Amino acid sequence: MLWLFSQILFIMSYTPALSRYQHMPYNRVGNSGLKLPAISLGLWHNFGASSSFETAQAMCRTAFDLGITHFDLANNYGIPAGSAESNFGKILRQDFKNYRDQLIVSSKAGYDMWPGPYGEWGSRKYLIASCDQSLERLGIDYVDIFYSHRFDPNTPLEETMGALDTLVRQGKALYVGISSYNSEQTTQAAKILSELGTPCIIHQPSYSVFDRWVEEDGLLETLNDKKMGCIVFSPLAQGMLTNKYLNGIPSDSRASSNGFLKSSDLSQERIEQISALNEIALKRKQSLAQMALAWVLNKEGVTSAIIGASKVEQIIDCVSATQNLQFSQEELDEIDKISLQT
Numbered sequence: 007m008l009w010l011f012s013q014i015l016f017i018m019s020y021t022p023a024l025s026r027y028q029h030m031p032y033n034r035v036g037n038s039g040l041k042l043p044a045i046s047l048g049l050w051h052n053f054g055a056s057s058s059f060e061t062a063q064a065m066c067r068t069a070f071d072l073g074i075t076h077f078d079l080a081n082n083y084g085i086p087a088g089s090a091e092s093n094f095g096k097i098l099r100q101d102f103k104n105y106r107d108q109l110i111v112s113s114k115a116g117y118d119m120w121p122g123p124y125g126e127w128g129s130r131k132y133l134i135a136s137c138d139q140s141l142e143r144l145g146i147d148y149v150d151i152f153y154s155h156r157f158d159p160n161t162p163l164e165e166t167m168g169a170l171d172t173l174v175r176q177g178k179a180l181y182v183g184i185s186s187y188n189s190e191q192t193t194q195a196a197k198i199l200s201e202l203g204t205p206c207i208i209h210q211p212s213y214s215v216f217d218r219w220v221e222e223d224g225l226l227e228t229l230n231d232k233k234m235g236c237i238v239f240s241p242l243a244q245g246m247l248t249n250k251y252l253n254g255i256p257s258d259s260r261a262s263s264n265g266f267l268k269s270s271d272l273s274q275e276r277i278e279q280i281s282a283l284n285e286i287a288l289k290r291k292q293s294l295a296q297m298a299l300a301w302v303l304n305k306e307g308v309t310s311a312i313i314g315a316s317k318v319e320q321i322i323d324c325v326s327a328t329q330n331l332q333f334s335q336e337e338l339d340e341i342d343k344i345s346l347q348t
């Protein structure tokens with residue numbers, strides 16, 4: 007009984023920290039009017055029905071208290087798919103009901119979500135139905151940003167971009183973006199949306215010290231050219247760019263579950279790179295996670311880095327990255343030398 011009472015009190019008692027806007031930098035998304043926090047929180051892992059709701063809620067509260075105003079979702083985040091949106095909807099109702107106008111909630115559609123020919127990729131049929139389902143799960147009238155989650159080689163780009171434009175005109179999304187499109191696809195998507203009168207304000211690619219495809223592809227230059235924002239995902243390479251794997255694979259880590267990050271990804275060479283990068287971070291008086299985040303945020307045109315987390319302490323650690331975003335040329339060269347070696 008006492009336990010139940012304390013739980014109810016805990017759920018009811020959240021008041022955001024008054025200091026929440028004091029330290030987080032907010033960066034403009036391309037040439038749009040929208041600003042995003044330098045660090046955003048993604049709910050891909052650890053926020054679904056198979057994870058602890060209390061921990062998920064505590065992480066969202068801590069994030070908001072530290073100035074993280076942006077929560078990134080997708081239709082398929084879970085496990086099971088959809089349950090991260092349902093859980094975040096519950097958190098919105100319990101904790102953030104009076105703060106909707108201080109939050110940026112995003113969702114996406116593109117990957118496999120429901121059976122049959124209309125449950126994935128980039129058709130108008132799928133995108134519009136999926137956005138409706140996301141709004142239902144989240145319990146809100148609109149998302150702030152809606153993304154095409156991946157380029158669909160079999161659907162005319164005009165159709166996919168037309169669906170994004172429709173969602174804005176229907177009031178279901180305030181802004182639209184694309185994720186993981188290459189430079190050429192991005193140029194075409196931006197042109198189509200611009201002609202429709204709905205600017206493509208943001209791109210969400212993966213980017214980290216260990217994942218440089220955006221540099222090789224020229225995507226960052228394209229985004230700067232098109233005056234689009236860039237919010238990077240997996241900036242910690244799913245946890246490899248932290249000190250957590252220096253002494254083996256912890257049982258509660260992502261690599262131990264052998265899903266999107268596998269224990270085999272942590273080869274001897276990888277561990278040696280992580281260890282060498284950790285030495286640079288220590289000299290900078292940062293954790294490796296903080297240095298890895300500072301590194302992406304230091305790149306021209308990067309608006310925000312979306313971190314994932316399994317613990318409140320990780321969010322606290324990551325947010326402090328913003329205290330030192332500067333690098334000497336020697337540090338940058340050394341990081342390249344370590345991370346680009348094969």
Ligand SMILES: NC(=O)c1ccc[n+]([C@@H]2O[C@H](COP(=O)([O-])OP(=O)(O)OC[C@H]3O[C@@H](n4cnc5c(N)ncnc54)[C@H](OP(=O)(O)O)[C@@H]3O)[C@@H](O)[C@H]2O)c1
Pocket residue numbers: 047048049050051078079155185186210238239240241242243244245246248249250258259260261295312313314315316317319320321323324
């Ligand atoms: N658009 C897309 O296609 C796409 C794809 C993937 C992700 N995303 C978005 O990007 C978000 C972030 O992706 P991600 O989770 O791969 O990002 P990440 O930040 O690279 O990795 C997050 C993981 O790193 C570990 N971690 C975080 N902070 C730490 C710290 N301070 N110290 C030690 N370990 C720390 C945690 O691992 P443990 O869980 O092991 O503790 C955490 O789950 C997703 O939630 C999603 O919103 C988008």
